[in-house]
Amino acid sequence: MTRERRTMAGLTTMAAWLLLAAGPATAQDNPTPGVTATEIRLGQTMPYSGPASAYGTIGKVEAAYFAKINDEGGINGRKINLISLDDGYSPPKTVEQTRRLVEQDGVLLTFQNLGTPPNTAIHKYLNQKKVPQLFVATGATMWGDPEHFPWTMGWQPSYQTEAHIYAKYLLQNKPDAKIGILYQNDDYGKDYVKGLKDGLGANAAKMIVAEVSYEVMDPTVDSQIVSLKGSGADVFFNVTTPKFAAQAVRKAYDIDWRPLEILNNVSISIGAVLEPAGLDKSTGLLSAQYYKDPADPATAQEPAMREWDAFMKKYYPEGNTADAFNVYGYLAAQTMVQVLKQCGNDLTRENVMRQAANLNLALPLLQPGITISTGPKDFFPIKQMRLQRFDGKRWVPFGEPITG
Amino acid sequence: MANATITRVQPTAAIATSWRALAILLLLAAATALPFGLSGYQTFQITLALAYAIALLGLNMLTGFSGQISLGHGAFYALGAYATAILMDRFDWPYWATLPVAGVVCLIAGFLFGLPALRLEGLYLALATLALAVATPQLLKSKLLEEWTGGVQGISILKPDPPDFLPISADQWLYLFTLAVTALMFLIGWNILRGRVGRALRAIREHPLAAEAMGVNIALYKSLIFGVSAMFTGIAGALGAISVQFVAPDSFDVFLSIRLLVGLVVGGLGSISGALWGALFIEYVPNIADQISKAAPWAIYGIFMIGFMYAMPTGVAGGLRLLAGRLRRWRGSTE
Numbered sequence: 001m002t003r004e005r006r007t008m009a010g011l012t013t014m015a016a017w018l019l020l021a022a023g024p025a026t027a028q029d030n031p032t033p034g035v036t037a038t039e040i041r042l043g044q045t046m047p048y049s050g051p052a053s054a055y056g057t058i059g060k061v062e063a064a065y066f067a068k069i070n071d072e073g074g075i076n077g078r079k080i081n082l083i084s085l086d087d088g089y090s091p092p093k094t095v096e097q098t099r100r101l102v103e104q105d106g107v108l109l110t111f112q113n114l115g116t117p118p119n120t121a122i123h124k125y126l127n128q129k130k131v132p133q134l135f136v137a138t139g140a141t142m143w144g145d146p147e148h149f150p151w152t153m154g155w156q157p158s159y160q161t162e163a164h165i166y167a168k169y170l171l172q173n174k175p176d177a178k179i180g181i182l183y184q185n186d187d188y189g190k191d192y193v194k195g196l197k198d199g200l201g202a203n204a205a206k207m208i209v210a211e212v213s214y215e216v217m218d219p220t221v222d223s224q225i226v227s228l229k230g231s232g233a234d235v236f237f238n239v240t241t242p243k244f245a246a247q248a249v250r251k252a253y254d255i256d257w258r259p260l261e262i263l264n265n266v267s268i269s270i271g272a273v274l275e276p277a278g279l280d281k282s283t284g285l286l287s288a289q290y291y292k293d294p295a296d297p298a299t300a301q302e303p304a305m306r307e308w309d310a311f312m313k314k315y316y317p318e319g320n321t322a323d324a325f326n327v328y329g330y331l332a333a334q335t336m337v338q339v340l341k342q343c344g345n346d347l348t349r350e351n352v353m354r355q356a357a358n359l360n361l362a363l364p365l366l367q368p369g370i371t372i373s374t375g376p377k378d379f380f381p382i383k384q385m386r387l388q389r390f391d392g393k394r395w396v397p398f399g400e401p402i403t404g
Numbered sequence: 405m406a407n408a409t410i411t412r413v414q415p416t417a418a419i420a421t422s423w424r425a426l427a428i429l430l431l432l433a434a435a436t437a438l439p440f441g442l443s444g445y446q447t448f449q450i451t452l453a454l455a456y457a458i459a460l461l462g463l464n465m466l467t468g469f470s471g472q473i474s475l476g477h478g479a480f481y482a483l484g485a486y487a488t489a490i491l492m493d494r495f496d497w498p499y500w501a502t503l504p505v506a507g508v509v510c511l512i513a514g515f516l517f518g519l520p521a522l523r524l525e526g527l528y529l530a531l532a533t534l535a536l537a538v539a540t541p542q543l544l545k546s547k548l549l550e551e552w553t554g555g556v557q558g559i560s561i562l563k564p565d566p567p568d569f570l571p572i573s574a575d576q577w578l579y580l581f582t583l584a585v586t587a588l589m590f591l592i593g594w595n596i597l598r599g600r601v602g603r604a605l606r607a608i609r610e611h612p613l614a615a616e617a618m619g620v621n622i623a624l625y626k627s628l629i630f631g632v633s634a635m636f637t638g639i640a641g642a643l644g645a646i647s648v649q650f651v652a653p654d655s656f657d658v659f660l661s662i663r664l665l666v667g668l669v670v671g672g673l674g675s676i677s678g679a680l681w682g683a684l685f686i687e688y689v690p691n692i693a694d695q696i697s698k699a700a701p702w703a704i705y706g707i708f709m710i711g712f713m714y715a716m717p718t719g720v721a722g723g724l725r726l727l728a729g730r731l732r733r734w735r736g737s738t739e
Contacts, residue, residue, distance in 0.1 A: 048694070049701045050659065060698070086694040086701050091558065091655045092648040093690075096449060103445035117558060121650040124560055185547060186556045217542045318699075 034108030035347040040075065040340060042066075042082045043101030043110045045118060050088035055114050057319060058137060059084040061329035062112060064316035066337075075340045078347075083107060089114075091121035098122045102131050109352055112137045112155070112332050116187070119143070127151045132352050134339070135332055135381070139266070141191055144379035146357070151349075153356055153379045155332055157290055157404060159188060159264075160195030164404035165288050165385050166262050167199025170207070170235065174260065178209045180233030182224050182248060184240055185213040192239040192264060199404070209233050214244060222251050229257040236261045242269060246277040253281035263287045265385075269324075270295075274390065283392040288385035288402075291331055292365050295322045296394055304364030327365055334363055335372055335381065369401040435583060439576040447575040448647060449687060454579075454586045455643040457683035460668050461593045461676065462636025467665070468674035469597060470629050471609030473526065476533030477637050478661030479540040480510045484638025485645035485656070486544070489559040490552055492646075499564045499646050503585065506642035507635045514634020518627035537661035544653040558652025561645065582643050589636060594676055596632065605629060606674075637664075670712045672719025681720035685712070 034041035046059035066080040074080065083105050085097040094113070101107045109132035113119050116138040126133040127149050135155035136143050139162075143154035157165075170177050181196070183189035193211065197204040210231035212224040221244050228236065229252070236259040238248050245267035252261065263285050267273045274282040292299045299305050308330060312321050319326050340347075342355040359381060361372040367386040374381050384401040439447040463477050484506040491497040491505060517536070524532050544553050553559070566577030596602065604625055607615035616622055645651050663686050671682025685708075693704035716723030 048698050051657070056698075084698070086690070086698065088659070088690075089654060090657070090659075091650055091652050092452070092644065095648045095650065096445075096452065099445040099448055103443050117556065117652045117654040120557060120560070121648070121652065121655075125649070186545065188556075215542075215547070216545065 032108070032348050033106045035078070038078055040078045040080050040347065041105065041107045042080060042336070043098070043105060043107035044082060044084040045087040045094050045097045045101075045110075045113045046084050047089040047114060047118075048086040050090065052089040052115060055137070055325065057323060057325050058112065058114065058329040058332075061312075061316055061319055061326045062333040062336075064319070065311070065330055065333035068311060068315050069337055075337065076345060080337075080340070082111070087118055089118060091117050094118035094121050095125065098125065102126075102129055107131075108347060109134055109349065111135060111336055112329075114138070116140045123149060123152060130349060132349055132356065134352070134356055135335060137332070139191075140187065141195075146377060146379045151353060153353075153374070153381070155335065155381050156328075157265075157382045157385055158195075158380060159191035160198070161380065161383055161404035162265055162288055162385060163192045163195025164199035165387070165402045166237065166286075167196050168402055168404070169286075169387060171200065171203065174235065175203075177207055177235040177260070178231075178233045179207050179235045179237055180210040180228040180231050180259070181208065181212070181237045182221060182228060182240060183211070183213050183237075184244070185215055188241075188266075189213065189239050192237075195404075196237060214240075216241075218244075220251075221248050224248075225251040225257070226255060228252075229255060234259045238263045238267075240264070240267060242267045242272045245273045249274070249277040249282055249285070253278070261285050265289065268395065270394070279392055282390050285390040287388055287390075287395065289388050289395065289397065290367055290370050290382055290385045290401075291324075291327050292367060293324055293395065294327055295324075302364070308365060331363055331365055335359070335361065367397060367401060432587070436580065439572075439579045444573060444575040447579045451575070451579045451582045451647045452644060453683045453687040454582045455640045455647065456664075456667065456686045457640075457679050458586055458589045458643070459637045459640035459664055460671060460679035460682045460686075461590065462633040462640065463664055463668050464674065464676070464679055465593070465597065465605070465629055465636070466633035467668060468672075468678070469602060469609065470605040470626065472521075472626065472630070473530040473665075474533040474633075475530050475661050475665060476536035477634075477664050478656050478658065479533075479536040480514060480634040480637040481641035481644070481660060481664070482540050482544065482651075482656035483513055483634075484510050484641030485651045486553060486559075486641075487638070488642035488645050489561050489651040492561045493559045494552070500581070503639055503642050507639045510638025510641075511631045511635040513638075515627055515631030517634070518630025521630065522623055522626055534658070534661070537658045541653040541657050544656070553653075556653060558650060558655070560650050563649050564646065578647055582647070585639070585643060589639065590676065590679075593636065597676065601625075601629075666709060670709065670719060672721030672723075675719065675721035675725075678719050678721035685720075 044059055046056055047053050048056040063082050063084055066082050069075065070079040083101060085101065087094040087097050098110065101110060110126065111134050113133065114137040119136045119138055130151055133152040135153060137155065139156055139159045141158040141160045143152055144158065181193060183193050200207055210228050210233055212227055214221045214224055225248055236252060238245060238261060240248055245263060249261065261284065265288055268287045292305065294305065308327065309321060312319055312326065338359065338361050339352060339355050342358065343351050357374050357376050357379065359372055359374045363372065370382065370384045370386065372381045384403045386397045386401045387399050388395040388397040459477065459481055463474060466472050466474050487506040487509045488502040491502040492499060521529055521532055545556050563574050564578060565574055566572050570577065604615065604620045607618065607620055608622055608625060612622055667682030667686040670685045672678025689708050690701065690705060693701045693708065696704045
């Protein structure tokens with residue numbers, strides 16, 4: 001009797017599998033997938049859940065911006081429909097969701113998929129399928145490789161670009177610098193170190209006096225800071241993620257090491273890094289930025305910032321207007337809209353890539369002088385940044401934009 | 405009265421057995437035909453679900469049958485996945501040949517982990533295995549292993565092509581391959597659990613002292629089943645890696661282990677078909693939750709979990725069994 005009952009359960013299980021799997025199957029063989037007379041369908045994976053969910057607001061603000069564009073009539077009469085799916089920052093989930101977007105939802109392209117590991121997981125797949133993987137939200141340098149991956153393009157300045165900018169600044173303003181580097185021992189950290197060395201060129205061997213690394217699982221970086229101080233370096237290039245950045249800034253101050261400190265853009269959050277480190281101890285830090293800070297009172301009165309503020313109130317009222325990610329997503333969405341506008345009525349994937357590689361765009365929320373520009377061989381849309389210094393309260397940009 | 409019931413049941417049971425065999429064959433045939441009616445994406449999803457089902461069957465042996473709670477099976481899933489990825493990427497092994505290796509590696513790892521774990525009971529074992537799950541992504545990123553694991557970058561592997569004589573897509577082939585492995589693993593699992601071993605494990609779970617008095621070698625059984633359980637999960641990880649075509653440390657965070665445990669409990673502890681239900685939960689419920697709310701997918705996931713536990717406290721498999729029993733009683737009373 002029990003056996004029979006168990007089998008019944010087993011059989012129902014299998015039957016349920018068949019039913020669940022046999023959802024609507026859609027074939028996607030039309031020449032312009034994701035495009036109808038009234039709609040342009042875009043896809044995206046975002047970490048709405050999981051450890052990286054703080055980035056999720058980027059996907060939300062982008063959807064909100066497209067809603068604004070749609071309210072204003074869309075693009076050539078077509079409404080943008082962004083299908084943004086949660087991948088929890090887990091690469092297998094990214095693969096699954098991306099396959100859904102391409103094969104079931106039939107999107108025209110993927111836009112601003114977030115994170116280096118998730119994007120790596122779908123890099124080959126999207127290029128094989130010839131689906132644009134546009135403006136990925138990661139700073140790794142690997143995304144600008146049109147020769148091998150013609151369907152993938154980054155957006156923000158890459159880590160190497162940013163390091164080039166610091167190198168240029170040092171060569172010009174402190175040519176006899178003795179540089180000590182602290183970096184996280186992974187691709188992100190090594191990207192920065194490579195960028196700095198490339199940027200310094202022949203001077204690298206002379207100028208870099210110490211390089212120390214740490215592992216993500218290390219409890220502190222105190223000993224690394226002590227050894228950097230011992231090396232006699234007078235420039236400290238701090239390539240660390242927020243927790244370690246705060247430790248490093250504080251420790252350097254506490255042991256009376258006062259070099260010129262360059263902090264990578266990854267960790268410039270005042271709330272998450274500089275406040276824990278101590279605002280007084282952070283004063284004088286140098287970093288680079290490419291878009292305007294919504295919390296900066298100096299820019300708050302600019303028309304573009306007020307327009308952004310009004311947009312946030314109307315289309316994304318639950319979003320935090322002090323969160324710089326909401327400016328980041330707004331700018332990326334504006335870039336996407338520009339590409340779609342340039343495509344006109346030729347909304348094929350080939351033309352999308354052609355137009356994405358043919359951008360020359362000035363956006364008011366970028367730092368003055370910084371533009372978005374691409375070409376058939378240039379898949380790095382933003383290559384300039386402006387230096388900024390922390391004055392104890394906020395980051396103050398200075399000088400002209402530097403191209404990395 | 406009792407005699408009458410027995411004589412009536414016997415022929416029914418015999419008929420039911422042949423019926424059952426026929427029905428299983430029919431359903432297997434339907435499962436084989438399944439990918440031909442589905443898109444590549446749906447085929448991929450159900451292939452992943454099959455891999456999860458094997459992992460859950462492994463975890464069920466340990467947690468459901470012998471009562472040892474593991475919060476660290478994601479580590480064995482990762483180990484199997486990496487074994488396959490490294491063999492395919494660095495040594496150009498064919499995908500099918502990597503499965504036994506992934507299984508054996510995990511069997512040994514599980515057995516070795518099971519030995520010290522013998523001293524730990526219940527919640528203490530859960531914590532020890534949780535440590536394993538927490539450590540896994542960081543170990544995979546470590547400098548010492550980077551040459552093999554590819555560090556944070558992970559390893560991309562190529563999707564296996566179907567044999568030339570079959571006119572099917574790579575997704576369909578992978579599904580059929582995974583289905584065959586799943587059927588084999590469930591057959592093995594069923595054979596292990598239905599006989600002496602299964603009884604011994606249940607005895608250990610219910611009353612270790614009594615089990616020992618009956619002559620069950622508790623230490624041996626516990627560490628062995630830890631190894632076998634890890635082997636199942638490792639093979640699942642290997643299949644998962646082949647279908648995702650990518651492994652990276654972020655793929656195997658602590659949530660993976662927790663999702664496996666959730667799937668197991670929702671599906672039904674101590675039930676073989678429960679593993680299949682749990683796999684469906686793992687694969688489809690997060691997607692449904694994401695559809696319902698972008699703002700709080702985990703909250704929706706939690707509501708699903710509570711809903712399932714409230715409606716079916718013994719898991720989906722247990723709930724169905726209960727329902728079938730009720731149906732039969734109802735039929736019996738109307739006859």
